[in-house]
Amino acid sequence: MRTTSSPRLRFAAVAVALVTLLAGCADEVSGNGAGSGGGKSSGTSSGKTVKIMVGGLDKVIYLPAVLTQRLGFFREQGVDVQLLTEPAGVQATTTLVAGEVQGVVGFYDHTLDLQAKGKRVESVVQLARTPGEVEIVSKKAEGDLTSPADFKGKKLGVTGLGSSTDFLTKYLAVRNGVKVSDVTPVAVGAGQTFVSALRQGSVDGGMTTDPTVAQVLAQGIGKVLVDLRTPEGSRAALGGLYPASSLYMNTSWADGHKETTQKLANAFVKTLAWMASHSPEEIAAKMPADYAKGGKDLYVRAVKDTLPMFTRDGVMPDDGPKTVHDVLKAFNPTVRDAGIDLEKTYTTEFVRKAG
DSSP states (O other), X not given: OOOOOOHHHHHHHHHHHHHHHHHHHHTSOSSTTTTTTSTTBOOOSSSOEEEEEESOTTOGGGHHHHHHHHTTHHHXXXXXXXXXXXXXXXXHHHHHHTTSOSEEEEETHHHHHHHHTTOOEEEEEEOBSSXXXXXXXXXXXXXXXXXXXXXXXXXXXXXXXXXXXXXXXXXXXXXXXXOGGGOEEEEOOSTHHHHHHHHHTSOSEEEEOTTHHHHHHHHTSEEEEEEXXXXXXXXXXXXXXXOOEEEEEEHHHHHHTHHHHHHHHHHHHHHHHHHHTSOHHHHHHHSOGGGOTXXXXXXXXXXXXXXXXXXXXXXXXXXXXXXXXXHHHTTOHHHHTSOOOGGGSBOOHHHHHHO
């Protein structure tokens, strides 16, 4: 039935919509531009803003995105970058495919998943060589959950269904003899929602990153079950290096905007080199103060524990794509049957020139 409303009611509806829109915008960046131009972008005068969606701006695994802006390297390259945040990687990927953003700082494995679905997306700068993720078990469940072999019948927290944490959880199950159907993934997000789910017993364990890992351990509500922050941990649990955090873009956009893509690569590679030559304390000091929700010392520890995951030059590890492919094939029939062309899931063209 079609109904009509009074002008006062229509005005109220518009006001509510406006407030909702503004609230969403406020979630884009916390302290994003401080130290590099202010506001929500790098503040250049090019007039063309490059929007990059980050799978959680305050996650240490994606630290290079905000750090690049804080160091002023986007501005130095003459590119105006607006960083947006979307903690669940699936939604970040959706915005990229829809053309709403020009790039995503997220997990490389999405490029393979998208190719299996007929989309051409590639990693342009490979920020990390390992996932940087940690499988946590709650104190309440640690007696029954001592390894991924015990995943059967357990409720395991992931950032979102279809996210990289979901991918990796499924693989750990399969590799340890547990069927995917025997595991219950629960979308609990990241940060405080993950901590709450663990504390309240909504999940028996789950996969998350720093600084959440550091907070969980400090509060004594969980312990590390599988550590994917180091190359050694990645090889032990996944069979090799698993390149994760990256700047990935639609291939057509990168090819059609090579000058801008090169500037982005230059900025990110410079940040990776800066990180390799500075201490965790110096790196943490450059980040927004409100990212250290558990306190400054805890945040420094989170940065220190996660640093081994990052590359120094943005180049894809030689054996990385194969490891990612092997992992996804183990539980994802779409990827397994797609005949993935790994050479089309990443490019080193821009980072080689940056170096």
